[in-house]
Amino acid sequence: MAKVLLKDLNKKYDEIHAVKNVNLEIRDREFVVLVGPSGCGKTTTLRMVAGLEEISSGEISIDGRVVNDLAPMDRDIAMVFQNYALYPHMSVYDNMAFGLRMRKFDKPEIERRVRRSAEILGIHALLERKPRQLSGGQRQRVALGRAIVRNPRVFLFDEPLSNLDAALRVQMRVELKRLHNRLETTAIYVTHDQVEAMTLGDRVVVMKDGVVQQEGEPLELYGRPVNRFVASFIGSPAMNFVEVAIIPADGGLWADAAGLRIKIPSKKQEAVQRYAGRRVVLGVRPEALRVASGADPAEYAFDTAVEVVEPLGNEILLDVRAGAHAMVARVDPATRVRVHEKVRLAFDPERLHFFDPGSEAAI
Amino acid sequence: MIEGAKWKKWLWFYLPMGMFILALLFPFYWMLVTTVRPDSELYRPWNHPLYSPFWTSHPTLEHVKNLLYETLFGVWMWNTMFIALAATLISLFCGVIAGYALARLKFRYAGLLGTAIFITYLVPQTLLFIPLADIIRDYRIGDTPWALILTYPTFLIPFCTWLMMGYFKTIPKELEECARIDGATRWQAMLYIVFPIAVPGILSAGIFAFTLSWNEFIYALVFLSSPEQKTVPVGVVSELIRGDVFFWGPLMAGALIGSVPVAIVYSFFVEYYVTGMTGSVKG
Numbered sequence: 001m002a003k004v005l006l007k008d009l010n011k012k013y014d015e016i017h018a019v020k021n022v023n024l025e026i027r028d029r030e031f032v033v034l035v036g037p038s039g040c041g042k043t044t045t046l047r048m049v050a051g052l053e054e055i056s057s058g059e060i061s062i063d064g065r066v067v068n069d070l071a072p073m074d075r076d077i078a079m080v081f082q083n084y085a086l087y088p089h090m091s092v093y094d095n096m097a098f099g100l101r102m103r104k105f106d107k108p109e110i111e112r113r114v115r116r117s118a119e120i121l122g123i124h125a126l127l128e129r130k131p132r133q134l135s136g137g138q139r140q141r142v143a144l145g146r147a148i149v150r151n152p153r154v155f156l157f158d159e160p161l162s163n164l165d166a167a168l169r170v171q172m173r174v175e176l177k178r179l180h181n182r183l184e185t186t187a188i189y190v191t192h193d194q195v196e197a198m199t200l201g202d203r204v205v206v207m208k209d210g211v212v213q214q215e216g217e218p219l220e221l222y223g224r225p226v227n228r229f230v231a232s233f234i235g236s237p238a239m240n241f242v243e244v245a246i247i248p249a250d251g252g253l254w255a256d257a258a259g260l261r262i263k264i265p266s267k268k269q270e271a272v273q274r275y276a277g278r279r280v281v282l283g284v285r286p287e288a289l290r291v292a293s294g295a296d297p298a299e300y301a302f303d304t305a306v307e308v309v310e311p312l313g314n315e316i317l318l319d320v321r322a323g324a325h326a327m328v329a330r331v332d333p334a335t336r337v338r339v340h341e342k343v344r345l346a347f348d349p350e351r352l353h354f355f356d357p358g359s360e361a362a363i
Numbered sequence: 364m365i366e367g368a369k370w371k372k373w374l375w376f377y378l379p380m381g382m383f384i385l386a387l388l389f390p391f392y393w394m395l396v397t398t399v400r401p402d403s404e405l406y407r408p409w410n411h412p413l414y415s416p417f418w419t420s421h422p423t424l425e426h427v428k429n430l431l432y433e434t435l436f437g438v439w440m441w442n443t444m445f446i447a448l449a450a451t452l453i454s455l456f457c458g459v460i461a462g463y464a465l466a467r468l469k470f471r472y473a474g475l476l477g478t479a480i481f482i483t484y485l486v487p488q489t490l491l492f493i494p495l496a497d498i499i500r501d502y503r504i505g506d507t508p509w510a511l512i513l514t515y516p517t518f519l520i521p522f523c524t525w526l527m528m529g530y531f532k533t534i535p536k537e538l539e540e541c542a543r544i545d546g547a548t549r550w551q552a553m554l555y556i557v558f559p560i561a562v563p564g565i566l567s568a569g570i571f572a573f574t575l576s577w578n579e580f581i582y583a584l585v586f587l588s589s590p591e592q593k594t595v596p597v598g599v600v601s602e603l604i605r606g607d608v609f610f611w612g613p614l615m616a617g618a619l620i621g622s623v624p625v626a627i628v629y630s631f632f633v634e635y636y637v638t639g640m641t642g643s644v645k646g
Contacts, residue, residue: 052540073546085537089559098555102546146545 002063002076002153002186003028004049009058011044011210018044020210022058029184031177033201035191036233041210042190043158049188050079050156062153073102078147079156082163084139086131092118092142093127099150117149120179137168144176148183155187161196173199194234198222206230228360231283231353237317240289240327243357244282246275254299255282259323263299265349271363272354280363283353286317289329291337292346301346306337320345391622397615398426405611426612427620436617438591439598444624446508446594447576450515454572457516458523459565463553465524466531467539477528484521491517492585499586510586511594515576522575523568530564531557566635574625595621 004026011019019041026032034042047053049060051072060067067075078099087095093114100110118124121141131139140160147155160176161169177200180187191197197204198218205215206229214226218234225231231239244255246264253264253272264272272280292301304320304327311333318329318337322345329345337343354363397405399422407414430436464470465477495514496505504510534557542552558565583597590602599617603610 050540050544052543071548072540072544073548075544077544079541079544081537081541083535083537085535085541087538087542087556087560098542098547099545102542102551146541150545 004154004186004188005059005061005064006045006049007059007061009045009048009060010056011041011048011053012056018210019048022207022210022212024205024212024215026186026188029186031180031187031189031200031202033189033191033197033204034207035194035197035201035204036207036213038192039209040207042192042207044210045207046079046156046158046188046190049154050077051075075154076152077154077156078150078152079158080143080147080160082159084131084143084160084163086139086142086146088131090130091127092123092129092131092134092145095131095142096127096146096149099146103150113149113151114145117145120148120182121145136164137172140164140172144179148179148185151185153186155185155189157187157189157191159191160189162191162193169196176200195236198234204234206233208233224362225283225353226362228281228283228355228362231355231362235285237286237328237330239283239285239353240325241355242282242284242322242325242327243279245279246272246277248276255280257282257323257325259304260302260325262302262347263349265352267350268352268354268363275354275356275363279357281355281357281360283355284327284347285351286328286330288348288351289327289331289345290348291329291331291335292344296346300349301344303342303344306339306341306343309337309339318343391619394615394619397611398619399423400612401425402612426616429610430613430616430620434602434613434617435590435593435598436595436620439593439595440621442508442592443577443594443596443621446511446515447573449508449512450519450576451569451572453512454516454519454523455565455569457520458568458572459527459558459561461520461524462527462529463531463557465528467536477525480521480524484518484525488518488581492581495582496585505586506588506592508592511576511579511582514582514586515579519572519575523572526568526571527561527564530561534560563635566632570628570632573628577625 004024006022006024006026009019009022009024010017022041022045024032034045036042044053048055051067051070055068062075062077087098090098096114096117097110100113105113114127115124118127121144123138123141123145126134126138126142131142134142140163143160157176161172164172173196180200189196189200191200198221201218203215204218204221206213206221208229214221214230216224221230221234225234225239228241232241242257242260244257244260247254247256252266253269253276255262255264302322304322306318306320307326308317308319310317310319314333316331316333316335316337318331320327320329320343331337355361356363396417396419400419401421401423402425404413404415404419404421409416413420461480465473465480495517499505499510499514504513538556538560539549539552542556543549547555578596579594580596583594584601587593587597590598593601595617599614599621603614603617
């Protein structure tokens with residue numbers, strides 16, 4: 001149980017500035033996910049917390065104690081690596097007991113803790129095996145077991161699920177969440193998979209090019225992204241973006257692009273006002289588009305041609321084209337649409353996003 | 364494997380394989396036959412009616428006896444064993460430590476140093492023995508085992524370092540990182556995690572170093588002079604070839620017995636040796 005604080009954290013390699021002024025507060029018992037594309041500095045940040053990477057400048061503290069100059073072993077953390085890093089020459093039992101032996105626990109206590117952790121993870125039948133005799137999922141569990149057996153103050157996860165196949169990944173994701181609910185240990189989790197980030201994190205931190213773009217609860221990131229990058233990174237299929245011109249007309253503001261003309265909702269008018277006569281990027285999530293019915297006001301509807309229909313069972317994804325713009329709409333599975341058909345779609349005016357085309361910040 | 368008719372398999376697989384094995388094993392067979400052949404047969408001219416170069420009808424251990432009792436062969440064996448083991452241990456120790464440092468520690472010029480070490484391995488012994496002879500004379504260790512124990516590492520350490528460096532690089536560094544988070548110091552992580560995993564690599568470096576020292580000829584020939592200090596390769600050649608007279612029987616007996624320890628070492632560790640050459644842990 002611990003609070004982790006990152007203050008003005010920087011990491012510079014010879015030419016690369018990998019992590020730039022990261023400030024984060026991870027609260028006690030919280031599960032925080034760092035997410036971003038590869039090379040965004042998330043793993044480097046995690047490794048600095050672990051003590052595997054030197055800190056160029058800034059400060060990391062765990063429970064109020066600055067750990068910058070502490071060796072990894074003295075930080076009371078446990079880390080799960082992407083490739084599991086199981087000691088190949090040791091049995092599962094020895095793998096799990098290694099950390100306890102290094103810390104001079106006595107034998108009965110080691111035995112008790114290993115058995116208990118193995119019980120929690122359902123690997124008690126595997127204790128005598130060597131890592132190479134285990135399947136991917138089993139190895140993953142052993143790696144987790146090795147982490148929980150020491151009862152550390154903080155868990156660090158470095159893309160622990162990315163070596164598993166899709167089905168197993170979903171299953172382990174749920175188990176991880178359950179494990180966290182049970183143990184309530186502060187956890188920092190790094191992944192490039194936004195679904196993992198959204199499902200696991202109490203809070204999600206989106207990073208890009210070494211800079212924290214936004215941090216917040218998953219739904220907050222989804223509903224109110226602060227910039228175009230976060231908007232496009234979170235959510236699958238990704239948000240649709242259309243570059244539009246803002247035109248004042250009929251006493252209101254209109255977003256205009258080839259094949260598309262919609263009214264700016266009154267709530268957004270004030271913010272968009274200063275872009276009048278200029279271009280902005282309109283963002284709309286696939287589920288904020290629906291097949292228009294007679295009840296939909298004309299100022300939020302537009303005509304498209306359906307290019308691809310992806311029936312997923314619980315929903316249908318329509319890849320449509322309005323003028324020059326390709327968009328994806330997530331529509332009701334009962335919708336009957338065929339390829340090349342014309343279909344009229346309507347925006348949900350409450351869920352329109354606008355981004356500055358230069359800074360890409362949300363308007 | 365070769366697909367298709369049986370004769371194809373014979374032609375392209377068994378036949379070349381057989382020829383290869385024959386060429387490989389023939390010298391050993393020749394060594395064995397010459398060892399047990401009596402002198403009367405050995406020096407029989409080719410046009411003698413009972414001339415049989417590939418076979419002997421009167422096997423004898425006379426040459427072996429001669430070798431063991433008339434020469435200092437036992438002493439040479441002991442010398443060679445002692446020198447080879449000592450040189451191997453020194454080189455292995457340095458090579459493992461240096462290889463680890465070059466593979467794992469980040470320091471300036473690590474890459475350059477690695478290359479430099481490799482280049483020293485490329486300098487031929489036939490050049491190096493001249494300056495080394497000077498050094499050996501200065502330190503007054505000529506004609507002692509130390510002349511070889513301390514000079515063999517000049518080519519063994521680069522070799523072991525290079526081999527171990529390559530091997531350590533195949534071990535994922537996360538294993539060590541994990542150990543260090545688990546509470547091990549760098550030394551403990553090396554001792555408990557890296558070295559046990561590197562055993563195949565360490566063994567193959569050791570076997571190689573041992574074989575190279577065991578068979579080494581030039582340094583042994585130059586740095587040792589008295590018969591009771593010599594190693595097997597030099598002793599056999601210098602004491603059993605007198606002028607232009609070759610004592611073929613004892614010579615071959617010496618070669619045969621001299622190659623036994625190396626053969627034993629290889630057959631014991633062959634599996635480790637193969638994994639050592641082909642990489643280490645997966646997963």
